[in-house]
Amino acid sequence: MIRVQGLHKSFGSQPVLRGLDLDIATGEIMVVIGRSGGGKSVLLKHLVGLLRPDAGSVAVDGVEITRLRGGELDRVRERYGVVFQGGALFDSMSVAENVAFPLREKTKLGRAEIRGRVKEKLEQVGLKGMGGKNPAEISGGMRKRVSIARALVTEPEIVFFDEPTTGLDPILVNTIHHLIMDLHRKFRFTAVMVSHEIPEIFEIADRVAMLHDGVIVEVGPPDAVRASANPIVQQFIRGDIETVPAGQRR
């Protein structure tokens, strides 16, 4: 279980997270929605230990990770897989080398076994026979799928997805969402996904959390969030342009 309590983070004089609380249960798909620039990726970076909060805590199965450094933090990260917004593929390596990289660096598996695992993961994400390509030679959707394969190749317990479908066409968005659902069903990892693909995201989430003004304003099963009386949630789901009066926030 991941427990976020009272998370505060500012960049200069700009507060981004203002006492955020969120619990993510083991094995669930938690989707964090919210407006662009609202701090979703900042929250994700705190969960994976790339940012340290000004105040508050992030605990993974009871281990407070905001205080960990070096080897101790790495031991927690070894349970993670992360799919970055832009893929973050190493452009000096081929697709197969990218997927093999975490296995080569962090495990003692032999070459043949690594090759087998890479082949299997590329097949699972629908990229059979693409291992020899360079990341620059493949499309945006393929890059996202390679990134998912790389994140899952070590069979992590917790997988973080930072806007895995941003910039893709509707068919590819559905393809990626179904891929994530299939892989989740198969490997039962805990998934934390940042997205603003409304309404598609409601189909794959176990629970949805709405981040607004640096705090979670609504959290619950997709149907409950969809039916929320909170005007901010409704405005976001419907994509209304007019702003919510200050008195009706939260």
Next chain:
Amino acid sequence: MFSSSTPELWPAPLRPIAALGGRTLDVVSALGRFGQFFAQAVGYIVIPPFKLGRLVDRIHFIGFRSLLIVILTGAFTGMVLGLQIFLTLSRFGSEAYLGPAVALSLIRELGPVLCAVFVTGLAGSALTAEIGIMKITEQIDALQVMALNPMRYLVSPALVAGVITFPLLTAIFDVVGILGGYLVGVELLGLSPGTYFGEMKTFVNMSDLMTGYWKAISFGIIVPWVCTYKGFNCGHGAEGVARATTQAVVLTSILILVWDYFLGSVLP
């Protein structure tokens, strides 16, 4: 309490002093970060696991890819030296000393300095740009969340590769330069080959070679240190990478010249 980082909060007459204090603190803290970066990189050289594959890759990146430019610039530096020194010495009837003059200029001074400056322009700038792009495309974040230390993976191998390749590249630069001087002095201007090389043996000694060697090693540390640091600390987007690359080349070139003067006055 007032802080020097917020001079606008100070009474008007004291604001320039507060601003100066703030700038000074910024410089001192930047130097601290720069030193800490180096200490960490050195730490990961001596603490296992060692990234041998990355070291070989960096030797190729810094050394092999710079080879052609080092040979080309070395040859023309030697030829220019050969021509200019010959013309100067011929005024005093001392053309016989052309060989040692070219060799000493190259081995003690021009070889290590020019080689380091050219390698900075070629491989150093590429190091900064590569790491900068890795930073802005989240590739460094990806390394971190895979529980891999980016310093161990990107910086320490470059430092070791610099220490290995710079003396070798400098030696190649010196040899090619001496041959360039030979081409002009002996083949074009008519000096005898025996005089060119014979006098060299008399005047160039081991301490001259060691001076050049220590300079090359220290430049082999400075260039990757500054260039990787600038890449790691680049700003946002393409502009941030471009600015970091320019700063890396300018700062490294200045540090090379300053350190060269310092070593030149300390070493025998």
